[in-house]
Amino acid sequence: MSAPRVRPPRGSGSDPIAGSALGHQPETLTAFLKLYGTLWSHGVLDQASKELARLRNARIVDCTICKSIRFAGAREEGLSEAVVDQIRDGYETSALSARQKAVLRWTDTFLSGEPEPDAAQRAEMLAFFTPAELVELTAGLALFMGFSKIAVSLGGMPDSLPVSIQPTPDWPPAGGAPPER
């Protein structure tokens, strides 16, 4: 495990997010959870596509926490571990569908040093996705990448974690009131 650069606040509890260093900024944490829950549970794009992008990002940024998590909604839509295993370098020759590969290519372009799709990639995405779905996917990538980079840059990342299926983020949170501001 890398040494944490910022430790969680005292008495912040055991919640993996609220109990992390992010608990130092409860107001931004609440706003982020609202944004993330809106993206995942009140969107127009299927959850499996967002999960593909999130997990591809997790591999590229190399965020141990992000790589270990699976969201239940995507799993229910058919994103099994057999599919997840194909989100690796060399996915172009995998058995993933053309639409799934388009999501991964979009993610790779987003995370590259030159995040500008060419005309062919734009046309491919418009063949598979509506403009609203594309906005949601691209905004989602901004959040996936951002959360991963926050986690790795604050340090304290374990070397490995077991795969864990988590409830799909929602807002207001399922089964409870949002954290107090």
Added chain:
Amino acid sequence: MLAPMSWLPEAGPGQDDFERVFALRPDLFAAWREFAGLFWQRRLVDPVLLELCRLRIAQLHGAAHPLSLRTPEARAAGLDEAKIARLAEWWKQPGFSDLERAGLRFAEQFVTDAKGMSDEEARPVVAALGDAGTVAFVEALAIFDGASRFCRMLDVQPVETT
């Protein structure tokens, strides 16, 4: 005259191209704005440091829309165009404080390889901002990096000037 637009074939209402593009997902845009606005409204980090990092990240990405914006809170705090003009070569230009230089170095590493952030790069930022300030700072960097990439991917056009 038609306003310059992203390559997306649809747009929603808005004052500029970023708003028109993001308006295709209005509830998501509202939640994004609420989150992104907190760093300025609550003054969680010095607004001049934040604005320098926001613009530097936009420069690294060549993102025209965020480069065309100026945040009022930073201007009110004293950031002028002369200093912004030196930002592209901040490491060899005068007029940047030690904290601004440490923050810009951190921001550039965050954009290019966050996992490769060294303790030497992080230490002066954490020492100056404290735990809560550092968390706010990296959260703001995340939204700046994400917004710049979003704008490049969808070719969001800069704010029109009259």
